[in-house]
Amino acid sequence: MSNAIYASLSRQQGLMKEMQVVANNLANSSTTGYKTDRAIFAEFLVGTGPSQDSLSMGGLAGHSFKFEQGDMNFTGGQFDLAVQGEGFFVLQTEQGPRLTRAGYFQLSPESTLVDPFGNAVLGAGGNPITIPAEASQVSIGSDGSISANGQLVDRVGVVTPQGELQRDSNTMFSAPQGYAPFEEATVVQGALEQSNVMPVLEVARMIEVQRAYEAGQAMLEREDQRINQLISAVRER
Amino acid sequence: MKSLQIAASGMAAQQTRVDVISNNIANMSTAAYRPRTAEFSDLMYQQYLTPGTITSQVGTVVPAGIQIGTGVRPSTVSMEITQGALRQTEAELDLAIDGAGFLELTLPSGEPAYTRDGKLNRSATGEVVTMDGYPLADGIVIPEDARRISISRDGEVVAYFADEAIGQPIGTISLVRFVNEKGLEALGDNMFRETEASGPANRLVPGTEGVGYIRQGFLEDSGVDVVKEIADLIEAQRGYELNSKVITASDEMMAATTRMR
Numbered sequence: 003m004s005n006a007i008y009a010s011l012s013r014q015q016g017l018m019k020e021m022q023v024v025a026n027n028l029a030n031s032s033t034t035g036y037k038t039d040r041a042i043f044a045e046f047l048v049g050t051g052p053s054q055d056s057l058s059m060g061g062l063a064g065h066s067f068k069f070e071q072g073d074m075n076f077t078g079g080q081f082d083l084a085v086q087g088e089g090f091f092v093l094q095t096e097q098g099p100r101l102t103r104a105g106y107f108q109l110s111p112e113s114t115l116v117d118p119f120g121n122a123v124l125g126a127g128g129n130p131i132t133i134p135a136e137a138s139q140v141s142i143g144s145d146g147s148i149s150a151n152g153q154l155v156d157r158v159g160v161v162t163p164q165g166e167l168q169r170d171s172n173t174m175f176s177a178p179q180g181y182a183p184f185e186e187a188t189v190v191q192g193a194l195e196q197s198n199v200m201p202v203l204e205v206a207r208m209i210e211v212q213r214a215y216e217a218g219q220a221m222l223e224r225e226d227q228r229i230n231q232l233i234s235a236v237r238e239r
Numbered sequence: 240m241k242s243l244q245i246a247a248s249g250m251a252a253q254q255t256r257v258d259v260i261s262n263n264i265a266n267m268s269t270a271a272y273r274p275r276t277a278e279f280s281d282l283m284y285q286q287y288l289t290p291g292t293i294t295s296q297v298g299t300v301v302p303a304g305i306q307i308g309t310g311v312r313p314s315t316v317s318m319e320i321t322q323g324a325l326r327q328t329e330a331e332l333d334l335a336i337d338g339a340g341f342l343e344l345t346l347p348s349g350e351p352a353y354t355r356d357g358k359l360n361r362s363a364t365g366e367v368v369t370m371d372g373y374p375l376a377d378g379i380v381i382p383e384d385a386r387r388i389s390i391s392r393d394g395e396v397v398a399y400f401a402d403e404a405i406g407q408p409i410g411t412i413s414l415v416r417f418v419n420e421k422g423l424e425a426l427g428d429n430m431f432r433e434t435e436a437s438g439p440a441n442r443l444v445p446g447t448e449g450v451g452y453i454r455q456g457f458l459e460d461s462g463v464d465v466v467k468e469i470a471d472l473i474e475a476q477r478g479y480e481l482n483s484k485v486i487t488a489s490d491e492m493m494a495a496t497t498r499m500r
Binding site for chain 2: 017018019021022023024025026027028029030031032033034036039041042062063064065066077078079080104106108109110111112113118119135136137138151166168169170171172173178201204205208209211212215216219222223226
């Protein structure tokens with residue numbers, strides 16, 4: 003096969019993957035605390051020897067999250083929390099601590115603050131938060147301090163990751179290089195942070211990907227015709 | 240082509256949301272109904288290139304790697320803990336709970352069930368029962384010759400007889416509280432059942448330890464905010480359409496592939 007076909011195939015494969023990224027963003031346009039994903043493409047060179055012709059291919063090299071603040075959806079729920087600005091809540095999972103922006107919390111039967119999957123939300127001290135069972139009014143201040151019936155109980159831990167984050171399912175992130183407490187965080191009670199996916203941008207990107215894919219396909223067809231013509235021309239001589 | 244399945248999961252999620260919203264709207268006049276909300280979470284990520292993979296001898300690492308998501312799923316559909324507006328009815332056996340808590344009922348099977356719908360009636364034997372005929376677990380029986388019933392804020396039931404100015408206490412209605420009300424299992428007919436997630440039922444005197452008061456002659460309205468539901472419905476519908484656009488685009492990309500040759 004000719005190099006033109008290889009180069010264009012590498013692009014087609016990348017576009018297929020990018021379509022998945024766009025589809026996943028749109029599928030999660032109503033997911034609380036979801037952060038938009040972006041695909042990053044990079045060139046890689048094949049055959050870079052001194053006497054060789056070099057061929058440049060495009061491939062999916064990485065991805066990045068868009069950590070912009072999502073819209074706040076005011077629900078009024080007592081344990082619906084959102085972080086305004088920087089910072090993440092910490093959940094204790096079987097796989098270790100996980101960070102999340104989705105503050106859809108509730109109480110476990112043991113009266114500890116948990117996420118919908120039962121993972122405990124960690125307080126500023128790194129321990130699960132227990133709310134007194136008889137508390138009728140729980141208020142959570144902007145610094146994350148929890149008071150039940152006027153008594154300070156604990157503080158919701160908000161952290162910033164050190165190094166890059168890795169995505170996990172259930173809108174959780176893992177921080178392989180650890181995290182540090184973030185004291186200046188602003189916690190909002192009674193609100194949930196909506197997905198920060200911007201449907202307009204995603205649809206525009208989707209159309210772009212689709213057209214680029216079709217263009218790539220046309221390119222492959224032309225190359226195929228060219229080789230065919232070449233073969234028949236050689237045969238006729 | 241993964242994007243087809245991903246978009247399909249998105250459509251299914253929005254469909255779930257529409258189902259939940261339509262049930263809320265349908266129950267906009269149901270006494271003490273608490274609206275439900277659907278919450279979603281993303282599915283697992285497929286690792287193509289793990290972040291942190293070493294890329295050179297000097298120890299440089301891949302900063303973000305390639306992780307591609309596989310869609311969305313509903314994570315929970317749970318009730319909002321809201322207090323519906325209290326509506327005055329003046330009926331003697333209409334009770335509303337002002338604050339947290341549930342009335343405890345006994346089902347025909349003998350099992351307990353919990354409700355906030357305080358539209359109560361008197362059975363043929365004088366027992367205080369719900370609209371479906373299930374008796375209150377407190378076992379209040381109203382004497383046949385009672386002229387009037389008064390129920391205090393803390394649940395004390397007093398019967399007044401024809402010739403007496405001072406009533407006679409005939410029982411107390413207690414309220415039940417759960418640590419996690421969102422963990423209750425809905426049984427329909429405005430009733431709930433205790434589960435592992437809700438924690439055990441805690442029977443309390445109304446007005447103590449965080450439970451609300453009982454208000455005689457009032458009923459709690461549905462907590463559904465129709466304006467909010469309609470706004471959510473529009474959002475869900477647009478979300479559904481967006482995901483269907485992804486399916487169309489992916490389909491056209493596949494068509495382009497098959498047209499080749």
